[in-house]
Amino acid sequence: MKVSPQTKTFFLGLSVSILILVSFFAGAVADRIFVVKPVDLLSGKFRLPVVQNQLQTRENKENEVSKLGTLIAKQSSIADVAEIASESVVTVSIKRKEQVLESFDPFNFGFGVFNFPRGKVEEVQRDIGTGFAVSNDGLIVTNKHVVSDPNAEYLVIDKDDNEYSVSKIYRDPANDLAIVKVEGFAVSSLPLGDSSKLRVGEEVIAIGTALGEFRHTVTTGVVSGLGRGVQAFAPGIGAGAVEALEGLIQTDAAINPGNSGGPLLDRSGKVIGVNVAVSAGAENIGFALPINIVKDSMKNFQETGSFERPFLGVSYRIITKQAALFNEVPQGAYLVEVVKGSSADQAGLKPEDILTEFGGQSLTDHDLATLINKHKINDRIKVKFWRDSEVKTIEVTLRGIDEK
Numbered sequence: 001m002k003v004s005p006q007t008k009t010f011f012l013g014l015s016v017s018i019l020i021l022v023s024f025f026a027g028a029v030a031d032r033i034f035v036v037k038p039v040d041l042l043s044g045k046f047r048l049p050v051v052q053n054q055l056q057t058r059e060n061k062e063n064e065v066s067k068l069g070t071l072i073a074k075q076s077s078i079a080d081v082a083e084i085a086s087e088s089v090v091t092v093s094i095k096r097k098e099q100v101l102e103s104f105d106p107f108n109f110g111f112g113v114f115n116f117p118r119g120k121v122e123e124v125q126r127d128i129g130t131g132f133a134v135s136n137d138g139l140i141v142t143n144k145h146v147v148s149d150p151n152a153e154y155l156v157i158d159k160d161d162n163e164y165s166v167s168k169i170y171r172d173p174a175n176d177l178a179i180v181k182v183e184g185f186a187v188s189s190l191p192l193g194d195s196s197k198l199r200v201g202e203e204v205i206a207i208g209t210a211l212g213e214f215r216h217t218v219t220t221g222v223v224s225g226l227g228r229g230v231q232a233f234a235p236g237i238g239a240g241a242v243e244a245l246e247g248l249i250q251t252d253a254a255i256n257p258g259n260s261g262g263p264l265l266d267r268s269g270k271v272i273g274v275n276v277a278v279s280a281g282a283e284n285i286g287f288a289l290p291i292n293i294v295k296d297s298m299k300n301f302q303e304t305g306s307f308e309r310p311f312l313g314v315s316y317r318i319i320t321k322q323a324a325l326f327n328e329v330p331q332g333a334y335l336v337e338v339v340k341g342s343s344a345d346q347a348g349l350k351p352e353d354i355l356t357e358f359g360g361q362s363l364t365d366h367d368l369a370t371l372i373n374k375h376k377i378n379d380r381i382k383v384k385f386w387r388d389s390e391v392k393t394i395e396v397t398l399r400g401i402d403e404k
Contacts, residue, residue, distance in 0.1 A: 081205055081269040082218045085132075086159050088190045089216060091209045092129040092142055092180075092261060093163070096152040097121050127215070130208035130262030131156060131180065132271065133189045134298060138182040141294060142261030143276055144171045147178050156182050159216060172297050174309040174373070175289065176245060176276055178261075179301060190263060193270030195290035198223055198249065206253040206275055206286070208262030221253030221284070227318050227367055230277055230287055246316060247367035248287040249273045255286030264288040296373040310377050310398035313342020316368060319354060330386050332356040332363040347396040349385065356391065357384035372398070 099121055129146030133139070140156060147154050147169050154166040168181040202223045210217035228248040251264065255278045264273035273288030300309065316333040324331045333355040338344050349355075356363055358371045359381045375381060379398050384391060 076267070076269065078205055078218075078220055078267070081265060081267065082207060085190060085205075085263065085265055085269055086207060086216050086218075088133040088187050089207045089262060090131050090133070090140060090156040090158055091127050091215050092131050092146050093125055093127045093155045093157055094149070094152050095123060095125040095155060096149065098124045125155075127157070127209050127212045127258065129212075129258060129260045130275070132207075132261075132263045133187050134179075134192070134294075135189050136186060138185045140180045140182060140185075141274060141298075142178055142180060143274065144176045144178045146261045147171070147180060154180065156180070156185065157215070158185070158187070170301060172309065174311055175293060175297060175369075177274065177289065177294060177297055179298075190265075191270045192291050192295055193266055193268075193272040195249065195272050195292045198226060198272060198290075200225060203267050204251055204253055204272070205265040205267070206251070206255055206259060206262060207265070208255070208259030208275060210254075210256045210258050212258035214258075217256075217259075219254040221251050223249060224252050224285070225250035228287060229317050245276065245287070245289070246318075247290060247293070247369045248276070249290055251286050251288060252284040253286060254284070255288075259286075290367075290370070292370060293373060296370075308377060308400060310372055310375050310379065311343065311400060312368075312372050312396065312398065313339035313344045314349065316355070318363075318367075321364075330354055330356050330391075332386065333368045343396050343399045347383070347394050349383070349394070349396075350387070352387075354386040355383060356386055357382075359383075 129142055131140040131142035131146075134141050147166075148171075154169070155163050156166060157163050164182045164185045166180045167183050170179045170181075172178065200223050204221055204223055206219045206221070208217060209215045210219075226249060228250045229246045230248060249264065249272070251273075253264070255275045257278070259275045260277070262275045263271045264275055266272050271294075272291050274291065274294055275286065275288045277287045278285070297309075314333075314335050315337040316335050319327075319329065319331050319334050321331055335344075335349060335351050335353045335355065338349055338351055355368065358366075358368060359375070361371055363371075375398055377398060377400050381396050381398060382393060383396050384393050386392075
């Protein structure tokens with residue numbers, strides 16, 4: 001049987017059509033069920049799903065690294081932070097009359113009688129501390145011990161060595177803080193951070209007048225510890241000028257005499273503490289008041305125009321978890337001293353009591369000084385404490401610093 005050319009052409013076309021349809025449906029099935037793309041397979045772009053997932057994971061990790069790199073690149077350098085923050089940092093200088101000795105000439109005997117050095121009174125000015133602006137209208141925070149002499153005149157000196165007279169001084173009776181008002185002084189205030197979020201090991205920057213001589217000295221370090229307590233002595237304000245300071249930030253950034261009242265900054269340039277003391281018997285151990293205490297004081301000052309603060313009347317030491325386990329006592333605030341006639345004394349608290357809760361807040365999670373500052377005078381607070389292996393509860397009425 002002879003097949004015509006037309007018939008051959010018809011069957012050839014039909015075969016090609018069937019082949020194309022089979023290829024189409026086979027490709028669709030492979031794509032939907034097996035995630036295999038025939039075109040990609042032919043072009044060399046096909047990868048098995050497992051390999052594809054591994055490559056995607058690697059790509060995600062590379063993206064994460066690049067994002068972290070970008071974040072680090074956007075952070076300001078220490079030099080940038082110091083340069084900007086220094087515009088709002090001032091040197092505190094004192095001007096007062098002091099007795100100075102006249103020079104002694106060993107070759108001038110005058111009628112055979114020795115001329116012993118004689119004292120004379122002169123007005124002397126010297127740098128004694130640091131401060132920083134907390135408002136744009138001349139309010140500056142410093143330490144109370146820096147401006148403690150009521151008979152002296154104080155000045156602030158800006159970064160460009162311009163001098164301004166201090167018109168008013170407001171001293172906080174409960175903390176080593178003071179606010180000074182300076183007329184005609186207008187600089188940007190430093191942003192205040194949140195000291196409750198600090199972690200040991202975070203980088204910090206201190207700015208101040210080191211040794212009362214080197215203005216705007218910048219030092220760096222880390223947060224070495226939190227919740228520290230020290231007995232602070234302020235040289236130059238009289239013998240016995242010792243104050244118990246609690247809840248402090250410990251840092252290894254160099255803090256020297258003259259740095260008192262200056263800011264302790266984080267890497268973003270926010271103030272997280274006020275430099276207040278340095279350990280005389282060790283190196284690289286300085287302390288700063290947490291900025292949250294300063295913010296509470298500022299809020300109270302702005303509302304009342306003064307520093308009316310509640311006063312519990314105790315000095316204490318924090319018992320850490322490790323010390324509590326070792327001594328078989330609870331964590332909390334160990335009372336070293338109770339001031340006679342104070343709120344704590346009237347409520348019946350005694351030395352060696354361990355406060356565990358104050359106003360319903362556990363002292364394992366909160367600092368006692370911070371909790372006290374959140375209350376007002378005449379607030380009645382429930383306090384839990386441990387005494388003679390027994391937990392007890394009393395009610396304390398907070399009174400002012402001068403009330404007995």
